[in-house]
Amino acid sequence: MRVIFFGSPAFALPSLQAVAREHQVLAVVSQPDRPAGRGKRLQPPPVKELAMRLGLPVEQPTKLRDGELAKVLAALQPEVFVVVAYGRILPPDLLAVPKLGAWNVHASLLPRYRGAAPIQWAVIRGESKTGVCVMRMEEGLDTGPVAASREEPICDDDTAGMLAERLASLGSALLVETLPRIADGSVTLRAQDEAGATLAPLMKKEDGYLDLGAPALVVSAHARGVDPWPGAIVFLVDEPMKVFGVRVIAGQGAPGEVQGLVPQGLAVACGEAAVAFAELQMPGRKRLPAAALLAGHPIPVGTRLRSAP
Secondary structure, X not given: OEEEEEEOOHHHHHHHHHXXXXXXXXXXXXXXXXXXXXOOEEEOOHHHHHHHHOOOOEEOOOOOOOOHHHHHHHOOOXXXXXXXXXXXXXXXXXXXXXXOOEEEEEOOOOOOOEOOOHHXXXXXXXXXXXXXXXXXXXXXXXXXXXXXXXXEEOOOOOOHHHHHHHHHHHHHHHHHHHHHHHHHOOOOOEOOOHHHOOEOOOOOHHHHEOOOOOEHHHHHHHHHHOOOOOOEEEEEOOEEEEEEEEEEEOOOOOOOEEEEEEOOEEEEEOOEOEEEEEEEEOOOOOOEEHHHHHHHOOOOOOOEOEOOO
């Protein structure tokens, strides 16, 4: 098939590789380069980097609604658009370009978790399973009919990053299985049930702040859902402290009260039971095992960690 691929982050890489192996990728559309790191140097999206290695033309429009990109892509005469975590909503003129439509790989079991951060919110909200869908795109936010789906369990120790790796692979496999059925017209579409729709909005830095007054199970799920970004954060006095490897343990005390060092890490009481932070990171410092950080930066038993600055 003649394909134009839209994608930006690492999640889209397995899909681009799979599509490029089996189809003719006419062009890749990705987000513009963004400043990153301490030096704020421009960094290309992972999808752009892969496209360049594969020798594929790349478009990085700053605007989608001025009609220019639609003209450029229409001239290539694509049969389909494949969209995987591109990060922007395609306007009607773009959706109308490919004769067989635009198809999106979405990392949830639609209609649940429509939006920009379905993996993170599924983990944060304690779901036991999620999955991927291949959906025909329309003007609404992830509202189009579903062509194929596949489930994936969420394990008790899954972070959003770990789950994303599995779903990226699962989504690429489902995509290449579905594209031939799109090509020959045998694909069957299932309308989404609007009554079951939930949203997964874009993550903000503040979404990483842990509510230590919540039950330990909720705190642990929250911490895993914001790993690797924006990262789970508690506050030691006025300093934000990133925490990693958050596990539920037995314990009691006032929410946020430090219980001391245990084999699993730094123990902290929650609204119900307690959690242990396996690794800690202070501002401007390296991420360290809890015991190593506490050796140089003691946090006395009884210290109250806060959930917000």
